[in-house]
Amino acid sequence: MHAMVLRRLKTPLEWMELPDRQPAPGQIRVKISACGVCRTDLHVVDGELAEPRVPIVPGHEIVGRIDALGTGVEGLAIGARVGVPWLGQTCGVCRYCRMERENLCDSPLFTGYTRDGGYATAAIADARFAFPLGERGSDVSLAPLLCAGLIGWRSLVMTGEAERLGLYGFGAAAHILAQVARWQGRSVFAFTRRGDTAGQSFALSLGASWAGSSDDEPPEPLDAAIIFAPLGELVPRALRAVRKGGRVVCAGIHMTDIPTLPYRWLWEEREIRSVANLTRQDGIDFLGLAAQIGIETRTTSYPLEQANEALADLKAGRFEGAAVLVP
Ligand SMILES: [Zn+2]
Numbered sequence: 001m002h003a004m005v006l007r008r009l010k011t012p013l014e015w016m017e018l019p020d021r022q023p024a025p026g027q028i029r030v031k032i033s034a035c036g037v038c039r040t041d042l043h044v045v046d047g048e049l050a051e052p053r054v055p056i057v058p059g060h061e062i063v064g065r066i067d068a069l070g071t072g073v074e075g076l077a078i079g080a081r082v083g084v085p086w087l088g089q090t091c092g093v094c095r096y097c098r099m100e101r102e103n104l105c106d107s108p109l110f111t112g113y114t115r116d117g118g119y120a121t122a123a124i125a126d127a128r129f130a131f132p133l134g135e136r137g138s139d140v141s142l143a144p145l146l147c148a149g150l151i152g153w154r155s156l157v158m159t160g161e162a163e164r165l166g167l168y169g170f171g172a173a174a175h176i177l178a179q180v181a182r183w184q185g186r187s188v189f190a191f192t193r194r195g196d197t198a199g200q201s202f203a204l205s206l207g208a209s210w211a212g213s214s215d216d217e218p219p220e221p222l223d224a225a226i227i228f229a230p231l232g233e234l235v236p237r238a239l240r241a242v243r244k245g246g247r248v249v250c251a252g253i254h255m256t257d258i259p260t261l262p263y264r265w266l267w268e269e270r271e272i273r274s275v276a277n278l279t280r281q282d283g284i285d286f287l288g289l290a291a292q293i294g295i296e297t298r299t300t301s302y303p304l305e306q307a308n309e310a311l312a313d314l315k316a317g318r319f320e321g322a323a324v325l326v327p
């Protein structure tokens with residue numbers, strides 16, 4: 001197998017040939033046909049997460065077909081198309097696993113972060129954490145659903161019944177979520193980097209009622225906001241944009257520091273909360289809904305060997321939607 005490997009933090013990924021791996025009991029081996037590029041991958045490469053591990057193969061939006069089965073795998077067959085997400089494994093016994101909050105497991109493995117991921121021609125995964133994808137939709141179009149869609153979905157659920165929904169950072173996750181939110185009958189207000197008129201037009205084309213810069217005030221108070229951009233300064237801005245009792249959901253795994261803010265901006269029962277990881281139930285709920293809605297993802301494909309270029313383009317905001325690596 002081949003992979004783009006992070007050998008040292010803050011250095012470019014390296015194209016390497018690795019020995020083929022065999023699935024252990026309960027595992028599958030997936031021949032990868034597409035792997036989405038997530039902002040979290042940038043945080044992994046830049047060493048911004050709490051448990052940096054190298055060498056590592058990044059990538060946690062894997063789409064491919066099973067080409068080897070470990071013993072004891074049930075319900076999955078050779079040749080089946082599956083998605084492998086960020087949540088790679090949980091312990092099943094800690095208090096969070098027992099509370100049906102496996103996203104907060106005390107001893108998890110995360111694909112492309114603490115276990116090798118999908119910037120490769122093949123990956124090993126725990127069969128219980130892979131999602132059957134069926135045959136509808138192309139491999140490339142489905143890849144961004146595995147994290148941008150899934151974490152976005154969990155964030156959207158956290159906003160409850162919010163009708164007027166603000167999305168800060170209109171990238172891979174928001175362009176999927178805007179479609180879900182519109183389908184649910186919510187109004188979407190899209191906030192982009194200042195001067196990003198292309199991003200604002202993109203948001204409007206997906207049904208946003210309004211699009212503007214992240215330092216603009218929305219035309220009416222929001223019921224809730226989700227922050228996808230990794231900028232702590234957006235937290236006070238979003239708090240000022242939500243109504244009394246409104247909620248601000250921070251969807252990313254890493255953010256720059258949140259500036260101090262006057263208590264009165266939080267006052268009147270406004271809330272700030274973060275979203276961490278996903279549960280398997282989130283995946284089942286969201287992937288079923290995505291197929292029903294007919295979510296269309298906007299993707300830019302890169303050959304696997306150009307993973308560094310894809311990451312650089314993501315950092316610079318040089319494409320709409322999501323980047324996807326194709327081996
Ligand atoms: Zn656990």
Ligand SMILES: [Zn+2]
Nearest residue numbers: 038040147148
């Ligand atoms: Zn991700």
